[in-house]
Each structure stands twice: as C-alpha cells, then as structure tokens.
Amino acid sequence: MLSKTSRLIAEVEPTINLIYPIFGDVKPPVSSIPEDPLVAIPKLVGTGINLFLLLAGVMVLIYLLWGAYDWIVSGGNKEAIVKAQNKIMNAVIGIVVVVAAITIFTVVTGNILGIINFSDGWKFNIPHL
Known part of the structure; x- marks a missing residue:
C-alpha cells in the first residue's frame, strides 16, 4: 500500500507543481549594472560623478550653514x-569650484572626448576593436 501511495505521489507531484507553483516563478535578481562592459563602465563612472556632485553640494551647504550659525551666535x-564670514566665503568659493569643475568636465568630455550626458546616464564612446 505504501509503495502504491509513493508511486502515485511521484506521478502526481510534478503535475501539481506545474499547475500550482508553491513559491512562484524563480527569476534571477535584477541588476542595475549591465553585464556588457561597454555599458557597465560608463554607467559606473557616471554614477561616481553624480555621487561626487551630490556629496560636494551637501558639504558646501553644511559649511555655509555652519558659517551662518557662527555669525549668529558670535554676539558681536x-x-x-570674521571667522564666520571666512567660512561663508569659503563655502561660496566651494560652490564656484564645483560649478567650474562641472563646466570644465562637460566641455572636455563632450567636445573633446565625445562623452554625452543623457537623461538615463552618461554615454561613453569607448574605443574597441
């Protein structure tokens, strides 16, 4: 009796699993970095540039607010x-340096190297055979 039950389960189980998958369809995880190196490297560099710009902007904002706070609590x-004014001036200089770096990077990469910034990321024309 037990062998008949085991045979019946062995025959029916694949059919049941096909009709009613217990855990759903198994799919590989979605990656944000493509497998093609000609696409992955520019995406990685573009993400690094965006991260640098975000970090630079946050640091400039923090330094600017720190200088403003020091000025407010200076008590005359x-x-x-003077120290607070120097902090604010250094923050403004930092903004100018970041904007100049973005401008120089855009001119050099766009006009000279042929690297273009699209809405979905940077497009690098990497030379290859």
Whole structure:
C-alpha cells in the first residue's frame, strides 16, 4: 500500500507543481549594472560623478550653514564674526569650484572626448576593436 501511495505521489507531484507553483516563478535578481562592459563602465563612472556632485553640494551647504550659525551666535565679537564670514566665503568659493569643475568636465568630455550626458546616464564612446 505504501509503495502504491509513493508511486502515485511521484506521478502526481510534478503535475501539481506545474499547475500550482508553491513559491512562484524563480527569476534571477535584477541588476542595475549591465553585464556588457561597454555599458557597465560608463554607467559606473557616471554614477561616481553624480555621487561626487551630490556629496560636494551637501558639504558646501553644511559649511555655509555652519558659517551662518557662527555669525549668529558670535554676539558681536569681531574675531568670531570674521571667522564666520571666512567660512561663508569659503563655502561660496566651494560652490564656484564645483560649478567650474562641472563646466570644465562637460566641455572636455563632450567636445573633446565625445562623452554625452543623457537623461538615463552618461554615454561613453569607448574605443574597441
């Protein structure tokens, strides 16, 4: 009796699993980095550039707010006001440096190297055989 039941289960189980998959369809995980190196390298570099710009902007904003706070709490102390003004000036210089770096990068990569920034990322024309 047990062998008949085992045979019946062995015959019916594949059919049941095809009709009613217990855990659903198994699919590989979706990756944001393509497998093709000609697509993956530019995407990685573009993500690095975007991350750098985000980090630079946040750091400039923090430094600017820090200088403004120091100015507010200086209490009229000339030395503290000068330090706060220097922090604010350095933050503004930082903004100018970041904007200049973006401009130089865009001119050099776009006009000279042929690298283009699309809405979905950077497109690099990497020379290959």
